[in-house]
Amino acid sequence: MSGQETQGSAYAALMDYQRETEALAQIAGRLGWDQETTMPRGAAAQRAEEMAAIEGVLHARRTDPRMADWLAEAAAPDAVAAAQLRLIRRSYARASRVPAALAQALARLTSSAQGIWAEARANDDVAAFLPTLAEVVALKREEAACLAGDGSLYDAMIDDYEPGATAASLGAMFDAMRPRLVALKAAALDSPHQPADQQGAFGQEAQMRLSRDLAAAFGYDFTRGRLDLAVHPFSSGSGSDVRITTRVVETDPFNCLYSTIHETGHACYEQGIDPDYALTPLGQGVSMGVHESQSRIYENQIGRSRAFTGWLYERMRGVFGDFGSADADGFYATVNKLRPGFIRTEADEVQYNLHVMLRFDLERALIAGDLAVGDLEAAWNDRFRADFGLEVPRPSLGLLQDVHWSVGLFGYFPTYSLGNLYAGCLHAALRADIPDLDADLAQGQTGAATGWLREKVQRHGGLMEPRALIAQACGAEPSAEPLLDYLEAKFAGIYRL
Amino acid sequence: MSGQETQGSAYAALMDYQRETEALAQIAGRLGWDQETTMPRGAAAQRAEEMAAIEGVLHARRTDPRMADWLAEAAAPDAVAAAQLRLIRRSYARASRVPAALAQALARLTSSAQGIWAEARANDDVAAFLPTLAEVVALKREEAACLAGDGSLYDAMIDDYEPGATAASLGAMFDAMRPRLVALKAAALDSPHQPADQQGAFGQEAQMRLSRDLAAAFGYDFTRGRLDLAVHPFSSGSGSDVRITTRVVETDPFNCLYSTIHETGHACYEQGIDPDYALTPLGQGVSMGVHESQSRIYENQIGRSRAFTGWLYERMRGVFGDFGSADADGFYATVNKLRPGFIRTEADEVQYNLHVMLRFDLERALIAGDLAVGDLEAAWNDRFRADFGLEVPRPSLGLLQDVHWSVGLFGYFPTYSLGNLYAGCLHAALRADIPDLDADLAQGQTGAATGWLREKVQRHGGLMEPRALIAQACGAEPSAEPLLDYLEAKFAGIYRL
Missing domain, CATH: 1.10.1370.30 (Neurolysin; domain 3)
Structure with missing residues (x-):
């Protein structure tokens, strides 16, 4: 293959792979919807395991070694492809900095923390929520430390929701x-x-x-x-x-x-x-x-x-x-x-x-x-x-x-x-x-x-x-x-x- | 490690892995529930992609090369563990015989075929359903051919639902x-x-x-x-x-x-x-x-x-x-x-x-x-x-x-x-x-x-x-x-x- 063909096929392979990752991310999002609208109360613990499992899959896909190869080889034929590559590079860089175990622990913790918060709110019981909140803060700080480099933890967190803002x-x-x-x-x-x-x-x-x-x-x-x-x-x-x-x-x-x-x-x-x-x-x-x-x-x-x-x-x-x-x-x-x-x-x-x-x-x-x-x-x-x-x-x-x-x-x-x-x-x-x-x-x-x-x-x-x-x-x-x-x-x- | 420790740790690793696979299978099942109860009609095509994606993940996990290693090494300390290994071996053998692309194609096809059938039934229109049914039959026969060995295709299909029956x-x-x-x-x-x-x-x-x-x-x-x-x-x-x-x-x-x-x-x-x-x-x-x-x-x-x-x-x-x-x-x-x-x-x-x-x-x-x-x-x-x-x-x-x-x-x-x-x-x-x-x-x-x-x-x-x-x-x-x-x-x- 010529260099251009290699670049083109790397881009195509990357996008095929990415398409499945996005489909799985949609599934994870729909589980979140289900948790808020239809999930039985007693399913919370199992749901936390399920959220951790799908987060593990997503994290593994986003850090798959093939991603680095494709990203190194792929060239963008047009502005749309260039934007796709820009976002995929950002996602790959972010995911690669966070250990898989931490990503899964966060998914598990935040899934169950949501129920604990809801119950604490219903009972007006701050004390019942604070230990969980402390765990969430600790894990999120840990995650931000992986992402922040020399920058501040909070800026690293903002970047997840608003790229470019500080x-x-x-x-x-x-x-x-x-x-x-x-x-x-x-x-x-x-x-x-x-x-x-x-x-x-x-x-x-x-x-x-x-x-x-x-x-x-x-x-x-x-x-x-x-x-x-x-x-x-x-x-x-x-x-x-x-x-x-x-x-x-x-x-x-x-x-x-x-x-x-x-x-x-x-x-x-x-x-x-x-x-x-x-x-x-x-x-x-x-x-x-x-x-x-x-x-x-x-x-x-x-x-x-x-x-x-x-x-x-x-x-x-x-x-x-x-x-x-x-x-x-x-x-x-x-x-x-x-x-x-x-x-x-x-x-x-x-x-x-x-x-x-x-x-x-x-x-x-x-x-x-x-x-x-x-x-x-x-x-x-x-x-x-x-x-x-x-x-x-x-x-x-x-x-x-x-x-x-x-x-x-x-x-x-x-x-x-x-x-x-x-x-x-x-x-x-x-x-x-x-x-x-x-x-x-x-x-x-x-x-x-x-x-x-x-x-x-x-x-x-x-x-x-x-x-x-x-x-x-x-x-x-x-x-x-x-x-x-x-x-x-x-x-x-x-x-x- | 002693041989016994190796066997024990192989079993533990296998079960940890299996636990995540089962959690993902639960997610796939809940998507099916969603499709039948709450999914918007216009989401059918995207849902087929999502089902194919999660089926791809499940198939990859069920045929992961580490499964063979763990299964070769693992020993069952008791009857429960022996039963777990028996079922995992069966699942591994089954999954390994079916190519990933076929498993995903089946998931995609059957997800969308369901909607096509429902519409055909609502309109009493057999002709609208038969081409899709023919595709399903063809792919299921292809899958059964992978599973049947010298046996009949239909027996291989029965075995998915009723092990031991023919x-x-x-x-x-x-x-x-x-x-x-x-x-x-x-x-x-x-x-x-x-x-x-x-x-x-x-x-x-x-x-x-x-x-x-x-x-x-x-x-x-x-x-x-x-x-x-x-x-x-x-x-x-x-x-x-x-x-x-x-x-x-x-x-x-x-x-x-x-x-x-x-x-x-x-x-x-x-x-x-x-x-x-x-x-x-x-x-x-x-x-x-x-x-x-x-x-x-x-x-x-x-x-x-x-x-x-x-x-x-x-x-x-x-x-x-x-x-x-x-x-x-x-x-x-x-x-x-x-x-x-x-x-x-x-x-x-x-x-x-x-x-x-x-x-x-x-x-x-x-x-x-x-x-x-x-x-x-x-x-x-x-x-x-x-x-x-x-x-x-x-x-x-x-x-x-x-x-x-x-x-x-x-x-x-x-x-x-x-x-x-x-x-x-x-x-x-x-x-x-x-x-x-x-x-x-x-x-x-x-x-x-x-x-x-x-x-x-x-x-x-x-x-x-x-x-x-x-x-x-x-x-x-x-x-x-x-x-x-x-x-x-x-x-x-x-x-x-």
């Missing part, structure tokens, strides 16, 4: 956001023009029916997905099997409806990726920050806009009759109301990033060794008092509210705020490109907006690096300005500031 | 059964004393609620399992995650209720295996015939007994009120009534094995090459006319009714009748050991019966060969006599023969 770059982002958010929060809460609260009870079946309508209205393809109930809403899977979950609170229909729209954003990103990339490294969302940009722009900039809420108001009247909201303007204000609250996932657009900053600072200290697991609850509660002026009444409203740390997701939280920042940038560009978007949204028509996002962001999958993707989509380097400008304008209107 | 031994079983079943069927259908038919409609929710009660009454542990709806009732999984499905026909509550009891029998077998065997070769039902013996004795000899139906009658009156059955004796007769019918899974105890014989003869001819796939429908309909005196009106009531052939299960059907035979033997022994069993069953108490089955059969998992296990449980070599004696006595009573 604690420093994310810290700078939070520094830019914080003063204007704090000022906006204070002004809104001090305003005499407070929106009405939603009253009443809303049946589970009706909420789920409306959730299905909303997911469909945002373009979710139910023939390649499904919507179920779970304790925590999430989206799971890539390619042609992308599933979402939501939850129902009878007194708060917006919890369910906007969780659904949020997860629909994540799922439509996966469903919108070029089908040619299916079961390849390019065939999934490029980073958690970009992923969150899609879920947040669906949920907030589109779903909580005055125009779209006008349509939703009429849909809710169709389902629930007169549900105690006087008119569409009042409904819009209610949907966007700032409330004192303990739970990140229920926070409004203004306060949400303050919840994330708290976690960012605490987990950074935890991983750096500056904060002990045993001191975490006190640190959480102190910080919450300082930032929100509230005493955390019980740990399920504080430290125990999020699943993330139990499953080892350190460095993940800040990508939520990065996603908000990206959503702000994308929204500004979208509005510039489609000035009359509100006319569509007022009819419940999201196609122009979601089509723009699919074209600019979603279809590319992992083709570009995250920040470069957003910059290209927006025609400008990402910054916090568009998000903050949008928030100030929106809430000045609602609160008559 | 077409000859199963044919002899059917020859022993057929005359007495045919005579009993004719006598019952000719009797002037026909049981009443069940009339009315029974809501899905109430049927499912009662199903849950029945599963629990038979000892199913819901903390290690779950009950869902599916097109075809089945049981899936081993160890601490054993799931069952049932179906609901509003006009026929017994379809749902007895499907549930049947699958509960399968599931209780898996749940009843010694937990020390979990994720080892011993940790699952030893053969399909023994599996079916448990499902059938739960469903029929216990669940359709006069004593138990007396309790069920009262439970149904509690749930449905007066549901049109005059008294417990009439209810017992209705539940056991022989009806002309096309569907195997809905057949009564007398006619069921005649349905199996039809499939046994047809699939044997198909695999031997004596019957072409294109002639299968005509052959089915001719045989059905001969055996049941009925014209098959559409293929969903004939050739297309069962999923088995689409997923490559040739040699599987006869194990259903073997299971009935074993159930007959076990039932005779059970009644001899616990003469006053009916007093319990009349109270809905199955514990004495299911406890006996757990002790004699279930807890042993794969420790003994299937026929030896039944012989030991019953204290006699298995034969068709106890089943036929039981059927003749039971239906003589109902039909006053």
